[in-house]
Amino acid sequence: MARPTRVSRALSQNFLADPRAAARLADLAVSDRDALLLEVGAGKGALTAHLVPRCRRLLAYEIDERLVPALTTRFSDTPQVRVVAGDFLQARPPRTPFSVVGNVPFSRTSAIVDWCLRAPALTDATLLTQLEYARKRTGEYGSWTLLTVLSWPRYEWRLVGRVGRYSFRPVPRVDAGIIRIERRRTPLIAPAALPSWRRLVELGFSGVGGSLHASLCREHRRHRVDVAFRRAGLDRGVLVGEVPPEPWLRIYEVLFS
Known part of the structure; x- marks a missing residue:
């Protein structure tokens, strides 16, 4: 055996x-x-x-x-x-x-x-x-x-x-x-836009500023970030890990439209 x-x-x-x-x-x-x-x-x-x-x-x-x-x-x-x-x-x-x-x-x-x-x-x-x-x-x-x-x-x-x-x-x-x-059979973002999506998400997860809003304001105008947050239904003090993927898409649409 x-x-x-x-x-x-x-x-x-x-x-x-x-x-x-x-x-x-x-x-x-x-x-x-x-x-x-x-x-x-x-x-x-x-x-x-x-x-x-x-x-x-x-x-x-x-x-x-x-x-x-x-x-x-x-x-x-x-x-x-x-x-x-x-x-x-x-x-x-x-x-x-x-x-x-x-x-x-x-x-x-x-x-x-x-x-x-x-x-x-x-x-x-x-x-x-x-x-x-x-x-x-x-x-x-x-x-x-x-x-x-x-x-x-x-x-x-x-x-x-x-x-x-x-x-x-x-x-x-x-x-x-x-x-x-x-x-996904159809990507939610066009392939040509993926590099800018990566830059946005990595900026948001950088941790600088203590919140997602503060991190994004390092490279985007505060007014535009405010509009993006309202479109996504997010509070300005939200932490990056608390944000599901769908609101990220709304933020991207505003900041890169």
Whole structure:
């Protein structure tokens, strides 16, 4: 009998052990059966097995070389699955539309999300992350992060589910959240305007002045900023993290019209 593979702390491994949670994640991830699907960190194949009947093309990436042989053997008779040995973050994004799904190592979440957002052909990503990360990125705490606001014209962020920590082996210290990032079919801002959007948002998050209003007044006339705040329905003393993405869009319309 083969000895079980020891968990790698360096790779931040927490294997999904709850079949119901795996099936739910697969359901949320696959919206187009014919689309190319990339799985991050296939591990022992717990999620992969639930993805197989839901998709026709699946690239299952696994960085831990100890797990690859068994993973390859498990899906050797499944033609739509190709196991890829190596680091997902080093992979070249496909040129055709594709989706990403995975039980993401908590320590690598930010890097994997950045990879997804940089991929020109990505349509959506459904990721099982640390619950706190998922809540912060989707405004569940009543506050919004720089990354979410910056990417909002092109991507919608949603918290679509929660998975308790006892669904993993070994059991992590915290629960997990299922975050879904979807590329908008029509961007809320024209691509040519994205650099000015970035400048505005980064200025607002600079923290200079103690409030969003004060930060924006560093580069824009106070009268125009006042008009923008009224259009957005914001108080002049509001802190930058308290402002959802939609009011940011109203501010942008006034200051860059």
